Amino acid sequence: MEWLKTLLKNAGVEESKIDGIVTDFNKEVPKHLIPKDKYNELSEKTKKLEGDITQRDKQIEDLGKMAGASEDLKKQIQQLQDENKTAKEKYEAELKDLTLTNAIKSALAGKVHDESLVAGLFDRARLVIDGDKVVGLDDQLKTLQESKAFLFKSEEGQGQGQQAGFRIGGDGQGSGQGGSADPFVAALGLKK
Structure with a gap:
């Protein structure tokens, strides 16, 4: 139902209300179509x-x-x-x-x-x-x-913008913060 969510979003419906509208839509459509x-x-x-x-x-x-x-x-x-x-x-x-x-x-x-x-x-x-x-x-x-x-498509993690993992200049935790000057030392958790 991504197409319906996109239409509602483009029509100016608040994102907090979109899921409720889609749920109601899914309940009613089989009764009429x-x-x-x-x-x-x-x-x-x-x-x-x-x-x-x-x-x-x-x-x-x-x-x-x-x-x-x-x-x-x-x-x-x-x-x-x-x-x-x-x-x-x-x-x-x-x-x-x-x-x-x-x-x-x-x-x-x-x-x-x-x-x-x-x-x-x-x-x-x-x-x-x-x-x-x-x-x-x-x-x-x-x-x-x-x-x-x-x-199968994962239901978890959908809609999350960033995931933890390797990032250039990152700390590998997905926080977006830069690591230490030596990435190897930072990955091992050691301090210089």
Whole structure:
């Protein structure tokens, strides 16, 4: 939500109030808007279903033309039923993959350095779609955060301008104060 914070800051809202506004915004938005991943999922479903309907209409038309040959018609019907069953299974697999991809990307949004890389680490076979929820996603995310923490953005230290460490002319503590005339002696904590 950095974009919202930037907009509010540019609009002249005090920084002390921005976090509260963003929190309220995050609570209210899901009540009034459909998330982008859900919209994309529904859009893909619609396109797929429209294509399937067109294909099935053509198949029925072809069957009507062949109605004269009873034995050929039975074979054609069986073949089309088999093809439709295969197409349905393929569609369901694609829909499951799309749903899992959207759920994973949504769970990772803003938390990792490279969403595609981390998304590939999830074991999709262990994820189960239960209505609008993906069971097992939170557990795998938690495990990845613990075992591969370097892939995730740090929540600590964000917003801090300076960190302790080596600074030219500094004392290594991030205080910005100059060291002694001999940096080696200062690093060892010795006095001249």
